[in-house]
Amino acid sequence: MSDEKIHISPYKSHIMVLLGLIVLTVITVLITSVEMGPYNTTAAMIIASIKGAIVLLYFMHLRFDQKIYGIMVAIVVAIFAAVIVVTFFDYLYR
Amino acid sequence: METITTHQHADLHRDDTAAKLGMWLFIFTEILLFGGLFIVYSVYRFKNPVAFELAHEELSITMGFINTIILLVSSATVAISITAMQKNDRKITLAMLGITLLLALVFLINKYFEWGGKFEHGMYPGSELMKNLSNGDMLFFSLYFFMTGLHGVHILIGMILLGITLVKVKTGAVNSGKYALLENSGLYWHLVDLIWIFLFPLFYLIH
Numbered sequence: 001m002s003d004e005k006i007h008i009s010p011y012k013s014h015i016m017v018l019l020g021l022i023v024l025t026v027i028t029v030l031i032t033s034v035e036m037g038p039y040n041t042t043a044a045m046i047i048a049s050i051k052g053a054i055v056l057l058y059f060m061h062l063r064f065d066q067k068i069y070g071i072m073v074a075i076v077v078a079i080f081a082a083v084i085v086v087t088f089f090d091y092l093y094r
Numbered sequence: 095m096e097t098i099t100t101h102q103h104a105d106l107h108r109d110d111t112a113a114k115l116g117m118w119l120f121i122f123t124e125i126l127l128f129g130g131l132f133i134v135y136s137v138y139r140f141k142n143p144v145a146f147e148l149a150h151e152e153l154s155i156t157m158g159f160i161n162t163i164i165l166l167v168s169s170a171t172v173a174i175s176i177t178a179m180q181k182n183d184r185k186i187t188l189a190m191l192g193i194t195l196l197l198a199l200v201f202l203i204n205k206y207f208e209w210g211g212k213f214e215h216g217m218y219p220g221s222e223l224m225k226n227l228s229n230g231d232m233l234f235f236s237l238y239f240f241m242t243g244l245h246g247v248h249i250l251i252g253m254i255l256l257g258i259t260l261v262k263v264k265t266g267a268v269n270s271g272k273y274a275l276l277e278n279s280g281l282y283w284h285l286v287d288l289i290w291i292f293l294f295p296l297f298y299l300i301h
Contacts (some may be wrong), residue, residue, distance in 0.1 A: 002218045006180065008177055008180045008181065009173065009177055009179055010177065010301075011178075014170050014174050014177065015170070016175055016298075017170065017173075018166060018169075018170035020166065021166045022163060022166060025159070025162050025163065025166065026296075028295055028299065029155065029159055029299065032155075032299045032301050033301075035301075036301075040301035041300075041301070044295035044296075044299055044301075045295070046292050047295070048292050048294075048295050051291045052288055052291050052292065055125070055169065055284055055287060055288050055291065056288070058173075059169050059170070059172075059173045059284045059287070060281055060284045060285075060288075065114075068115070069114070069118055071113070072118060072119075072122070073118070073122075075127060076122045078196070079126075080125070080126065080129045083129075083133065084133060084136070087133055087137065088136075088140075090143075091137055091140060
């Protein structure tokens with residue numbers, strides 16, 4: 001790995017990522033006023049997850065870094081998701 | 095990843111990859127800390143859906159929206175400062191770190207007014223008003239104060255980290271051949287942003 005070149009994200013890509021995140025924020029605010037019943041929360045969480053993924057991949061550089069960091073993040077996210085699922089099975093069916 | 099250049103040989107035992115790995119491990123503990131709180135929030139919201147929906151109307155979406163944009167921009171400026179460092183452009187690195195610190199301060203000032211408004215109405219943890227709220231309302235506001243408060247503490251810690259980094263960039267201790275501190279402080283700052291991305295819809299945008 002020692003000869004691997006360091007990836008430098010150009011300024012422009014940071015600006016594009018920022019614009020994308022702002023657009024998603026505006027969408028998530030606007031979507032709140034649309035009546036979708038329980039799907040409003042689902043939509044808000046999906047958009048938040050997309051924004052989170054963008055921050056992790058681009059700002060936190062996971063997409064261009066060594067794979068080990070990304071694998072570790074994926075494991076932590078999977079553990080967290082599993083805990084959520086288990087908790088809600090408990091509360092939904094007790 | 096490690097590019098060995100002559101001046102790096104002067105620093106024995108330097109391992110940027112390990113430093114970053116350590117930072118990520120720390121970030122995981124932070125994710126699980128807030129993750130646990132998010133689960134507490136979800137369960138209570140699931141049990142008190144109406145109270146949570148009504149209580150959230152006390153919060154200003156505009157204020158939350160502005161703070162979200164502030165944090166997103168500050169995350170971008172940190173990312174730009176790292177790119178600038180890699181391109182050996184110290185001036186831009188310093189400027190971007192300065193802007194980030196300024197934005198962080200504006201975020202906290204907004205929080206001050208937001209919380210201050212609540213306090214003026216007698217709404218703060220442990221107040222008579224809060225003790226007399228219904229169970230669901232009390233849970234919402236307790237979680238609101240606790241989670242945004244804990245996030246605010248993280249903003250402060252992030253500002254200290256970035257401040258130290260800024261000084262070290264100025265003195266040259268952090269430079270284009272050795273900028274692990276900048277990268278790791280940056281990672282911390284992005285984490286603070288990441289947490290807010292989830293706090294914002296959960297507290298301000300309940301429908």
